[in-house]
Amino acid sequence: MQFLGDALLLQLGYNATLVAIGAALLGAASGITGTFLFLRKRALVSDAVSHATLPGVCVAFLILVGLGGDGRNLAALLIGSAVSAGIGLWCMNWLTRNTRLAEDAAIGAVLSVFFGFGIVLLTVIQTLGIGRQAGLEGFLLGSTAGMLMSDALVIAGGGAVVLLVILLARRPMTMVAFDPEYAAARGLPVSRIDMLMMGLVMAVTVVGLKVVGLILIVALLIIPAVTARFWTERADQVVILAGVLGALAAYVGAAVSASAPNLPTGAIIVLMSFALFAVSLLIAPGRGVLAAVLRHQRFQRRVHIRQGLLALAQNQTIYEPLTLRLLARAGLARPDGVATAAGRARAAKALRDEHRWDILRRDQAQEAAAALYDGLREIETVLTPDQIAEIDRKIGTPKEAF
Amino acid sequence: MGSDFVTLSLTPLLIGIFAAVACALPGNFLLLRKQALIGDAISHVALPGIVVAFLLTGAVTTWPMMLGAAGAAVVAVVMIEGIRRLGRIEPGAAMGVVFTTLFAGGVLLLEQSDTSSVHLDVEHALYGNLESLIWLDGTGWGSLLDPSALAYLPVELPRMAATLLVVAGFIALFWRPLKIATFDEGFARTMGLRTDLLGLALVLMAAIAAVAAFDAVGSIIVIAMFICPPAAARMMTNRLEVQVGWSVLFAALSAVVGYVLAGYGPLWIGLADAVSAAGMIATVSGLILALAALFGPCRARAGAPSGV
Numbered sequence: 001m002q003f004l005g006d007a008l009l010l011q012l013g014y015n016a017t018l019v020a021i022g023a024a025l026l027g028a029a030s031g032i033t034g035t036f037l038f039l040r041k042r043a044l045v046s047d048a049v050s051h052a053t054l055p056g057v058c059v060a061f062l063i064l065v066g067l068g069g070d071g072r073n074l075a076a077l078l079i080g081s082a083v084s085a086g087i088g089l090w091c092m093n094w095l096t097r098n099t100r101l102a103e104d105a106a107i108g109a110v111l112s113v114f115f116g117f118g119i120v121l122l123t124v125i126q127t128l129g130i131g132r133q134a135g136l137e138g139f140l141l142g143s144t145a146g147m148l149m150s151d152a153l154v155i156a157g158g159g160a161v162v163l164l165v166i167l168l169a170r171r172p173m174t175m176v177a178f179d180p181e182y183a184a185a186r187g188l189p190v191s192r193i194d195m196l197m198m199g200l201v202m203a204v205t206v207v208g209l210k211v212v213g214l215i216l217i218v219a220l221l222i223i224p225a226v227t228a229r230f231w232t233e234r235a236d237q238v239v240i241l242a243g244v245l246g247a248l249a250a251y252v253g254a255a256v257s258a259s260a261p262n263l264p265t266g267a268i269i270v271l272m273s274f275a276l277f278a279v280s281l282l283i284a285p286g287r288g289v290l291a292a293v294l295r296h297q298r299f300q301r302r303v304h305i306r307q308g309l310l311a312l313a314q315n316q317t318i319y320e321p322l323t324l325r326l327l328a329r330a331g332l333a334r335p336d337g338v339a340t341a342a343g344r345a346r347a348a349k350a351l352r353d354e355h356r357w358d359i360l361r362r363d364q365a366q367e368a369a370a371a372l373y374d375g376l377r378e379i380e381t382v383l384t385p386d387q388i389a390e391i392d393r394k395i396g397t398p399k400e401a402f
Numbered sequence: 403m404g405s406d407f408v409t410l411s412l413t414p415l416l417i418g419i420f421a422a423v424a425c426a427l428p429g430n431f432l433l434l435r436k437q438a439l440i441g442d443a444i445s446h447v448a449l450p451g452i453v454v455a456f457l458l459t460g461a462v463t464t465w466p467m468m469l470g471a472a473g474a475a476v477v478a479v480v481m482i483e484g485i486r487r488l489g490r491i492e493p494g495a496a497m498g499v500v501f502t503t504l505f506a507g508g509v510l511l512l513e514q515s516d517t518s519s520v521h522l523d524v525e526h527a528l529y530g531n532l533e534s535l536i537w538l539d540g541t542g543w544g545s546l547l548d549p550s551a552l553a554y555l556p557v558e559l560p561r562m563a564a565t566l567l568v569v570a571g572f573i574a575l576f577w578r579p580l581k582i583a584t585f586d587e588g589f590a591r592t593m594g595l596r597t598d599l600l601g602l603a604l605v606l607m608a609a610i611a612a613v614a615a616f617d618a619v620g621s622i623i624v625i626a627m628f629i630c631p632p633a634a635a636r637m638m639t640n641r642l643e644v645q646v647g648w649s650v651l652f653a654a655l656s657a658v659v660g661y662v663l664a665g666y667g668p669l670w671i672g673l674a675d676a677v678s679a680a681g682m683i684a685t686v687s688g689l690i691l692a693l694a695a696l697f698g699p700c701r702a703r704a705g706a707p708s709g710v
Contacts, residue, residue, distance in 0.1 A: 043495040044439060099695045100703040104494070105438040105633050109691055112442075112626035116684020119622060120664070120677045127668070127675035141509060215446075216509075219502030226495050262513045270506035277499060281489050289488050 016258035019144040022152040023211050023269060024251035029159035030204045030217070031224035031246025032166055035239045036197050038225035039177035044107050045092070045198065046221040050205045050214045051111035052088025053081035054118025057139050057209070058125060065128075074151050077139075078158075078206050085202045088114050142213030142266035144254070151210055158207035162200055166239075173197060174235050211254075212266035220246060223273040230284035249273040301326055302376050306350065308332070312339045313347035353379050356391045408545060411665065413537045413559050418623075418657035418683060420562040421615035424569045425627035426653035428608040430646050431573075433632040434584050439494070440479075440605055441628030443501040444612045445621035447471075447478040450508030451613075457515055464557065468613055475609035478504055479602075530620025532679040533665070535559070558618040565614035572607050573646075576600065581642055619680050626684035627653055634691040637698025652694075656687035 037043055060080025064073060088110045095106035122136065166173070175183040176193045184190045201221065208217040228241035253269030283290050300322075308323040309332065318324055318337045327333035332343030339347060356379050361370040369382045379388065425441070432438050451474025455466040478500055486496040535558050539551040546552070573580065583590040583597045590597050612624045635648035660683030665676045695701055 038495055041492050041494065043492070043498050047439075047442070047498065095695060099637060099698075099701045101633055101636065101695075102436050102438070104436055105433055105629055108438045108442055108625060108629035109633055109688065112622060112629060112684050113688025113691070116622050116626055116681040116688070119681030120685055123676075123678040123681065124668075127677065216502055216506055218498055219506065222495055222498035222502070226489070226491055226499055229491075230489065264509055264513050267506040267509040267513070270502055271510065274499070274503040274506075281485065287490065292488075 015144075015147060016255070018149065018152045019147050019211070019258065019265065020251055020254040022147065022155045023144075023254035023265070024247045025156050025159040026204070026208050026211055027220060027224070027246035027248070027250025027269070028243040029162045029246075030208060030220040031228070031242035031244070032239055033162060033197075033200045033204045034221035034246075035225040035228065035242040036166075036173050036177050037201055037221060038229070039174075039235065039238070040180075040194075040197065042103070043222045043225075044104070044218075045089075046201050046205065047218045048088055048092055048107040048111040048114075049085050049198070049202050050209075050217045051118075052114040053085045053205060053209060053214050054115055054139070055121055056080040056082065056084025056087075057136060058118055058121035059084070061125060061136060062121070074148075074154055074210065078154065078209065081139075081209060082202060082206045084114065085205060089198050089202065138213070139209050140213050140215060141264060142209070142211050142216065144211055144257075144265040147210070155207050155211065158203060162203050162207075165196070165200060169193070169196060170236075170239070178235070211250075212269055216266040216270050219270040219273060220250065223270070223277050224249065227273070227277040227280045230280040230287045233286075245276055246273070249276055305330065305332070306376055309343070309347040309350040310354065312343055313351035352395075355395055356388065359391045359394055408542055409538065410536050411661070413556050414532045414535045414679065415658065415661050417535055417556070417558050417562050417618050418532055418661050418679065419654045420559075420566045421611075421619050421623060422627045422631070422653035422657040422683065422687075423650050424562065424566040424611040425608075425615055425624055426631040426649045427569050427573055427646065428604060428611060429628040429632040430635070430642070430649050431580055431584050431604055432608060432628060433636065434642075435601070435604075437605075438629050438633075439497060441608060441612060442625050443478055443482070443497050444475045444605075444609050445616060445624040446501040447474045447504040447508075448613055448616050448621065450474050450504050450511060451477075453508050453511045453515070457511065464561070464617070467617065471613040471616060472609055474504065475613065476606070479605055479609075530616070530618060530623065530680045532619045532661070533676060535618065562614055562618055565611060569607050569611050572603070576603070580604065584642075619683075622684050623680045626687050627656070630684075630687035630691045631656065634687075634694035634698070637694040637701040640700055652687070652690050656683050656690060660684070660686040 034043070034046070037046060057077050057080055060077045061072075063080075064070070064076055092103075092106045092110045095101050095109065096103045101109070125136065172183070172188050172193050173196070175186070175188065176190055176197075180190050183193070204221065205214070205217050208220060212220060224242040224246035225238070227245050228238045231241055232238055249272040250269050253272040254265055256272070257263040257265040257268040280288065282288055285291050304320070304323045304326050308318055308320075308327045311318050311323075312327075312333065318327070318333075324333065324335065324337055327343065328335050331340060332346055333339050357370075357373050360366050360379070360383070361373060363370070372382050383391075429438070429441065432440055448471040451471035452467045453470075454474070455470025456462060458470075459466045481500045481504075482493070482496050485491060485499060486493050489496070491499075535556040537545075537551075537555055539545060539554040541551070579590065579595050579600055582593070583595055583600050587597050590600075608628065612621075612628070615624050615627070631649040631652035632645070634652050635645045638648045639645050661679050663686065664679040664682035667682075668675060668677055
């Protein structure tokens with residue numbers, strides 16, 4: 001626990017600090033990029049992109065070694081991964097556009113084939129006996145143990161470039177994400193903006209390979225965006241919130257993983273994001289589960305009270321225990337089902353409203369207002385007092401006043 | 403094609419073929435139902451299932467691990483559905499949330515537990531170990547008739563064969579309902595078919611195939627075989643029956659060519675050692691898909707082949 005506190009306050013030494021800051025930058029960049037992908041309903045494209053990086057990493061390594069180098073130059077490996085991810089993206093787009101395959105099949109085909117080919121290249125590297133390939137397997141699940149200042153600078157630089165591009169292109173990207181047809185009608189180059197979006201996803205994936213690895217980077221692109229969507233209905237707020245949530249999960253995850261042995265950074269970061277997601281799923285206002293349950297209960301109460309009042313007005317016995325309980329709690333009926341004075345008044349009004357609605361719904365001139373009838377809506381919210389008085393004249397005076 | 407072949411290559415080759423076909427069969431339906439990535443999700447979540455089974459039993463034994471992986475697959479499907487409905491999130495994103503989280507949980511459990519004494523690591527889960535499933539007692543073709551040698555066949559072979567039988571049996575038995583529910587779910591429901599149960603059963607079959615194949619050949623083949631052979635077959639025909647036939651052919655072809663290229667290809671170009679068979683099989687299936695996408699008679703979206 002004390003270690004965790006130290007880690008969160010960046011007191012665990014140079015490497016842990018570097019990792020935490022780098023991860024937070026990465027989390028922010030990927031959360032923001034992922035939001036556009038999520039709003040465009042193409043979240044799993046990131047899965048194909050990330051798996052397609054593996055052959056590029058291996059080829060870059062082979063070239064570096066072939067040139068007599070050490071083979072672990074991060075920048076060169078990342079360029080290689082970007083090239084092969086780009087080829088993967090192109091294949092995926094080509095398959096969806098020019099064949100009858102749906103996008104999900106194209107995603108699956110690209111990710112499995114590129115990853116399989118990457119594995120082949122990995123075993124080639126192993127059998128060549130170069131022996132220094134340990135760093136490459138780190139790209140599968142991420143390895144932050146030996147992170148250098150230069151690696152952190154690559155991540156920070158990449159993240160900054162991604163954020164800058166998004167800042168510049170946020171409006172067209174939002175429009176394309178929400179309504180590509182409308183964007184096309186407005187004259188925006190939709191396919192080029194889509195390509196830009198994918199390019200950003202690719203950049204984030206490549207930058208994140210070192211920290212969380214290619215299998216789990218998908219989580220950083222998807223989970224913060226989905227989480228942020230629970231809290232707000234406004235696109236700009238979703239974007240910012242996703243960035244904050246991504247940074248938070250990555251920072252805390254990196255700190256936690258530094259505080260004890262055997263806590264892999266990538267996995268902890270993903271589990272942190274999921275924790276934020278699970279909390280949001282439960283308690284977010286509006287879209288959360290708890291809010292939905294409360295909304296349902298409120299609705300149920302209104303239906304029961306309404307039906308109970310109608311029954312009281314028509315002197316019917318109420319058998320439903322929940323209705324009785326709700327009426328009694330509202331002071332409208334005694335526990336045995338006999339209406340109180342307040343209950344009789346409300347019941348008479350409910351029945352009268354029901355008659356008013358009947359008249360209204362028979363009047364074809366009032367079709368628009370009548371369509372709002374759902375058995376619960378107060379008629380005063382639909383009609384003006386004059387209109388209600390007009391309807392009341394048609395009904396006539398009450399034959400038997402309570 | 404002598405005794406060496408029987409000892410070293412016959413069983414891995416057969417296991418590869420069985421695994422590929424067992425995954426490709428349900429893959430046809432998943433592809434048409436736009437659930438192709440379910441295979442991807444299942445093969446990712448098998449890892450935590452296997453690790454949990456290992457932690458509970460303390461040993462790398464077959465049945466607990468298969469059960470663990472199958473259980474994890476069911477948990478994942480339930481979580482995806484739950485999150486999709488409760489959070490009103492599109493299915494792709496819900497899948498992305500679930501399988502990455504479960505996979506991360508598996509990685510964490512693996513790191514936390516002491517598995518140094520057993521052969522259980524992420525790399526193994528990803529690329530399997532097809533090449534090591536050799537039949538030491540198979541000293542020649544005659545061994546195929548020798549009960550004492552047959553008793554020492556790698557257990558993966560009969561298990562994979564049984565899985566293939568179960569999957570093929572399911573698809574043969576429910577052929578008509580599956581076909582109707584896949585192409586027109588609304589019509590299937592009006593006929594009184596329980597399409598929800600049928601969909602779940604299909605995913606379960608896919609999970610069984612994935613888990614059994616996963617144990618023998620690693621998850622990368624599983625994902626590739628769920629998608630690539632059916633996708634390639636889809637470019638060849640407009641008829642489901644023919645498509646399934648093509649997909650079986652493509653799957654078997656990928657397994658054979660991939661295995662041979664991985665085992666002997668490097669020797670031909672002068673390298674000393676073989677490369678990953680699982681990766682090579684996935685690569686070959688991708689090449690087949692590429693060829694089908696370029697030249698297949700029914701590759702265009704409109705459906706009818708040109709010039710007919």
